[in-house]
Amino acid sequence: MAEINVLQAVHDALEEEMARDERVILLGEDIGVMGGVFHTTDGLLEKFGEARVIDTPLAEAAISGVAVGASMNGLRPVAEFQFADFLYSAVDQIISEAAKMRYRTNGVQGCPVVFRAPYGGGSHGGPYHSQNVEGLFLGVPGLKVVTPATPYDAKGLLKAAIRDEDPVIFLEHKKTYRLIKGEVPDGDYLVRIGEAEVKRPGKHLTVVTYGLMVHYCLEAAEIVAGEGIDVEVVDLRTIKPLDEETVLGSVKKTSKALIVYEDNLTGGAGAEVAALIGQHIFEDLDGPVTRLASPDIPSMPFATPMEEFAMLDTPKIVTAIRDLAAY
Amino acid sequence: MAEINVLQAVHDALEEEMARDERVILLGEDIGVMGGVFHTTDGLLEKFGEARVIDTPLAEAAISGVAVGASMNGLRPVAEFQFADFLYSAVDQIISEAAKMRYRTNGVQGCPVVFRAPYGGGSHGGPYHSQNVEGLFLGVPGLKVVTPATPYDAKGLLKAAIRDEDPVIFLEHKKTYRLIKGEVPDGDYLVRIGEAEVKRPGKHLTVVTYGLMVHYCLEAAEIVAGEGIDVEVVDLRTIKPLDEETVLGSVKKTSKALIVYEDNLTGGAGAEVAALIGQHIFEDLDGPVTRLASPDIPSMPFATPMEEFAMLDTPKIVTAIRDLAAY
């Protein structure tokens, strides 16, 4: 057991998988000599060489398209987008090609690519270094979308993603990189894609969340615990496919659901979770399925007062929990 | 008053707006000499000339990016994607640029582009000529997304979109082009973006829908009317911004909501509508907010048995209405 941060967890997962399986290659901008702008690939060029750690041209359609091609010819590419904000020009390769490959070949041709991207707000990145992009892929069958919150989950899920036979969008919340530390076992382990986890059991109300917000929600849960509100925090971990069983099971128990997500309110993962709960366990609900999310603005503004206003935080979550608990 | 089909309505809106405002230009593949693969721009090259009806290179990032640039320099470009399935490579220009332009300039710079695209299934187009892409843009603040179902709405909404100061994704359901006919007034008229319409009033149950499904739902409503189920059909017409007032008002009245959409179930517009209803009028509900959509497959398959299986139709809607009505 060692205590590491999310950055290290991602790094170690990459390093271990590359050592384990020589078919694993990395493609991305500045991932070689520089070790990545966040240093998630530090030392990997030295260890595995230029043929497997590829500093690509500044070209996201090529990064993703080359990865798709390489995956069809026996490799297990991990494609890095420097920031999730810059993957929009790869959306065609991801949605038209990677996501549909197995389907269009009647199951014959897989496309085992991992598309990694640091995402999320709260780091003064302004509109183009803060975005939540998960909503884009939620409605795309053929993809899996993974959003770990802790070092343990990040490492175990990234290893699972690399071994997955289908394309995985692996989203790393930038702000968790250094902020979030946690224990990680020494040997090889996997966390299964598609399984949520109850990060805190509770009786009165379920908070469904993922990514950085998991930590804020846990904090909020502790705060309201003192007021006698016992909150269960479900960390989705994977937002596609959604672990309906765990989510519905929890809300069935608590009868109330608050969905907390950093993405802007409309159209994000929270809408899908809310729709599922509202349809499938309608009778079990003792209050409206409530969403707490960022406002519907195109992205985080830079200046601190605006950024703080736009970004979710623990106090906002506490308020939402209290309101729903009081319903 | 004249009876025309949706194709003609789109064509006439383009023609009238081009005649009215010389800043309106069209950009797209095969829209000139050929008049568009669906003939929505028939005759416009002859009438308005090569400078305003531009057959572009096969390059969707250019089509959209040039349109964005031209819109910043005083024109009102209407960019056509030949099929919605091919707009993925324009997503960067649409989401990073068009949608964020006004926000990032603190309100100073608008980006009045209309992005038109024929979309939707049921025409034997296979995986790449059948997609519903509206889910992609639903969560993108700064965009408006319009999905007309009738000639009247198509014409009035397209004219409104062209006059709108903000970017509009204008989605035309291919299958409505020739199939759906309707009356259209002779003179100039607009349909306001952001307003849903009750296409059929009813007491027992609200069906919320848009696009081609409006017609199937109306058919279904007539069928169940004979069984004493009085269905209200709300046509969203614009799916972003959503007309919450009309939707919530209708469901408040009927107490039951069925959301019918052709997109695959997960993550589409139906999720957002369901979430809104479930949160805001929880107390008024007499049954679970139910979604009926296409299965979660990457796109329509080509072979008829599979396509028919995957595509929604009137009988499937009738069944869903009966089930919910009986709840």
Place this chain on the structure above:
Amino acid sequence: MTIKPSVGKAPHKDLGLSQDNLLEIYRLMRLSRALSERGWLLQRGGKTAFMVTGEGHEAVQVASVCAMERGRDTFLPYYRDIGVAVAAGMTAKDVLLHFLGRAADGSTGGRQIPGHYFDPQLKIVSGSSVVATQIPHASGIALADKLRGEKAVTVCYFGDGAASKGDFHEGLNFAGVHRLPVIFICENNGYAISVPGRKQAAVKNLSVRARGYGFPGVTVDGNDVLAVYRAVRQAAKRARAGGGPTFIEAKTYRLTPHTSNDDPTRYRTKEELEQWQRRDPIERFKRYLSEWELLDKATDERIGQELSQAVNEATRFAEASPLPEPESALRHVYLEE
């Protein structure tokens, strides 16, 4: 027209091509044509909802594949490349099952519209209908071969319209930077549906673009079997020797509508079409073979009969073959355990 036998050293000898080789190419071109023609019949007869074929492109499609090592090298056809598909080894049955969207369609199981050829055994790579997305795939496939030290070469096909897409640029540039063993073949038929070359690019030859990626680009007569063969063989040799990519632009013409949804009289003149009909690559190659006395009338007729028999049989077979089950639409979204 009577055909005079040619004298001197035959051009194909320089290329090391035997009579058998040439007749194989000829046969494959005619197979491609026969299948294309059958495709239109089936579509017009309501047996399939869509058709796209390759009449006019047979020389570049077939000769390029025959210049490669089949079994070792990889092919990425686009929707027009029925000639690539059959030259790489797909049979008439394979094609007909695909055209008719049968459950047994090995390319897509009836999931994609006709024109989307795929066979992993034959190293034919699955493509979408989205123009140019296969170009970066080709670079990725070649990258994998290079990484493993395999001496395989990847051949990627696309049209002149595709050369305008960002994926073209990014895919070729990547290949250039890594000196990948890949050949990019642009079947320049002068139109992207209705959009003529001059509205697609302000250059005479698209092949000049290769210079911007640091590798050679050549323009060849795409209706000339031997010219195509020569260019591709040379590119393959370079690629296999580690010399990196080549961009080959093959000028040709589409003799049919773009697809079954198209009416080319809206944008092409009758004269232009007729001019190119006179340059039909199959007729032209047949003339060459006759001139060098490699093909006599009897053999030619026998080939024609064999092919039409094969195509008829394949049609019957495919028509009798079951359609996919409705519920099978739900399968293969992810790997099935």
Place this chain on the structure above:
Amino acid sequence: MTIKPSVGKAPHKDLGLSQDNLLEIYRLMRLSRALSERGWLLQRGGKTAFMVTGEGHEAVQVASVCAMERGRDTFLPYYRDIGVAVAAGMTAKDVLLHFLGRAADGSTGGRQIPGHYFDPQLKIVSGSSVVATQIPHASGIALADKLRGEKAVTVCYFGDGAASKGDFHEGLNFAGVHRLPVIFICENNGYAISVPGRKQAAVKNLSVRARGYGFPGVTVDGNDVLAVYRAVRQAAKRARAGGGPTFIEAKTYRLTPHTSNDDPTRYRTKEELEQWQRRDPIERFKRYLSEWELLDKATDERIGQELSQAVNEATRFAEASPLPEPESALRHVYLEE
């Protein structure tokens, strides 16, 4: 080093540049430098969370703008183009308000990170942080000018990394097809963050790519004011006369970290940096001016004092200026009625 006066006809005379013109360029280059340096100070001092500047790029940025008709022509800077911004007319105050994300920041109202210059009055176009997306915008802007018959020219800036993006290809190709009045200026500083030119493209000069779009491409010494000015002026003349686009590659070097998040010692040698420091475009231009006796020490010092005063004053002004209101984050998603 003592400076010997030059004799004969001065190169700038050929270009029709007066002493005033030259001193304006010099002053703008130094203003750009002074603001850049202030930017780093502010960022390191915690006054702003991010910084990106243009030291080393001043010759290409400033001279290119000065070769255009300001007020008529349009500029699309990228994040490194502080020199373009000030040469096009932004003041020290404008820049400082932007650096510090103030409510009065005319570029973005504190919404974008520093380096995103915008002023519609000055015809400086808003850009995002996404590399290369502005390139098709430039073509669109030029298209609109051409359509209206305006004799305006659009200048679009980007780095060497940007030349790998699909948007570069699609944007330039569109401009080529329509012979648009646009100048594409690539500030090739040899790196895209840490990625060196040889991993970005397998060509010596990116300007060769212009041939693939049917218009001229030239490579110039980007640290040479007059070379840049000459190339841009010629391109502007062609564009204004209806001759279409030009691609100008200006070879230069970034003398600082990529941004405040970067540590260039991870990927560049000290020697390389020092070599380019000796080619500092400002020093070099100063030497030129001295050699031709256009700038004496007193004037130079006066310029320095004026600039530092202006920058200090602007800093004080911007620091005293209020931050945006928190709730204003909700505004301007759509046009406000």
